[in-house]
Amino acid sequence: MSYESAISGHKLRIVDAHVHLYDGNANNHSFLNQKDEFYEALVGDYSALPRSYLLDGYLRDTNSRRVEGIVWHEYLSDDPVKEIRWGQRLAGTSPVPQVMVALVDFLDSRLEERLDIYRSLPNVTAVREHLGWDATNPKRRFAKRPDLLTDPLWQRGLSLLRRYNFKCGLEVFSPQIPDLLKVVRLHPDLGFTIAVLGWPLDLTTAGYGKWHQGLKELSQCENVCADISAIECIFGLDWRSDGVAPWVLSLVEMFGPKRCMFGSHLPISKLSFGFEPLYDAYQQIVAEFSHDEKDHMFRKVATDWFAIPQIEESRTNP
Numbered sequence: 001m002s003y004e005s006a007i008s009g010h011k012l013r014i015v016d017a018h019v020h021l022y023d024g025n026a027n028n029h030s031f032l033n034q035k036d037e038f039y040e041a042l043v044g045d046y047s048a049l050p051r052s053y054l055l056d057g058y059l060r061d062t063n064s065r066r067v068e069g070i071v072w073h074e075y076l077s078d079d080p081v082k083e084i085r086w087g088q089r090l091a092g093t094s095p096v097p098q099v100m101v102a103l104v105d106f107l108d109s110r111l112e113e114r115l116d117i118y119r120s121l122p123n124v125t126a127v128r129e130h131l132g133w134d135a136t137n138p139k140r141r142f143a144k145r146p147d148l149l150t151d152p153l154w155q156r157g158l159s160l161l162r163r164y165n166f167k168c169g170l171e172v173f174s175p176q177i178p179d180l181l182k183v184v185r186l187h188p189d190l191g192f193t194i195a196v197l198g199w200p201l202d203l204t205t206a207g208y209g210k211w212h213q214g215l216k217e218l219s220q221c222e223n224v225c226a227d228i229s230a231i232e233c234i235f236g237l238d239w240r241s242d243g244v245a246p247w248v249l250s251l252v253e254m255f256g257p258k259r260c261m262f263g264s265h266l267p268i269s270k271l272s273f274g275f276e277p278l279y280d281a282y283q284q285i286v287a288e289f290s291h292d293e294k295d296h297m298f299r300k301v302a303t304d305w306f307a308i309p310q311i312e313e314s315r316t317n318p
């Protein structure tokens with residue numbers, strides 16, 4: 001239990017902004033069936049990841065905090081529509097409010113049909129596309145091409161989102177932030193989620209400077225919210241709090257506590273130290289902020305941004 005919980009006698013209330021719940025028997029996630037060098041290049045040795053990770057396991061892992069909402073993220077299945085329908089059934093019966101982030105491809109010729117399916121599922125409130133492209137490492141390339149953010153056809157697809165009430169996650173590596181910035185500025189009426197702290201690849205002082213410069217400009221766009229999670233993907237499975245803290249604090253300083261939200265990235269974060277040391281570190285890093293600011297970062301920002309239904313008090317009292 002964290003020192004804050006120990007003092008108050010209450011568990012910290014959280015809404016977890018980034019979670020993967022999946023069932024390898026219901027959906028096919030091929031990277032879980034056999035080693036995938038591309039996925040390994042993103043997260044490190046993931047051989048210990050379970051083939052299924054469901055709510056009961058998640059609630060056991062997060063028992064040290066009071067989870068009041070979960071932002072479920074699609075998990076690269078072979079059939080994203082089948083996976084999201086599965087997720088909807090899960091969300092429909094979950095005792096913890098759960099909203100979903102569905103996979104999208106803005107170049108897809110049947111994009112509208114796909115978005116209509118998502119809109120028909122009550123718990124889908126956001127979509128995301130993986131656009132990460134590492135110029136120096138061919139194994140760290142999620143996108144089909146490096147130039148999608150500047151492709152007019154791709155941008156036309158993105159514009160379709162105006163008709164839907166979905167937040168939009170565009171996962172990029174930090175060298176792509178300048179292109180992302182142009183997209184965000186072109187669409188002030190859409191809400192963009194920045195994942196993985198803007199995914200810095202270069203952790204040197206020079207890399208920090210470039211990351212900071214890009215994120216600073218991005219943070220000036222009011223339609224952007226930052227998801228602080230997957231730190232093991234940036235800083236390695238053996239990350240240290242003192243290495244992570246300056247980046248997290250800079251991000252919070254730039255976006256402000258009312259546009260930052262913490263997520264566990266379970267179960268991937270279990271490949272590292274797991275949930276409790278991670279949330280202990282988060283709480284320690286932002287210890288100097290006011291109670292209200294912390295409540296925003298740990299719970300309220302994600303609740304509002306992803307439109308998570310409020311949980312009834314009686315159900316959550318520990």
Ligand SMILES: [Zn+2]
Nearest residue numbers: 018020073265
């Ligand atoms: Zn994730």
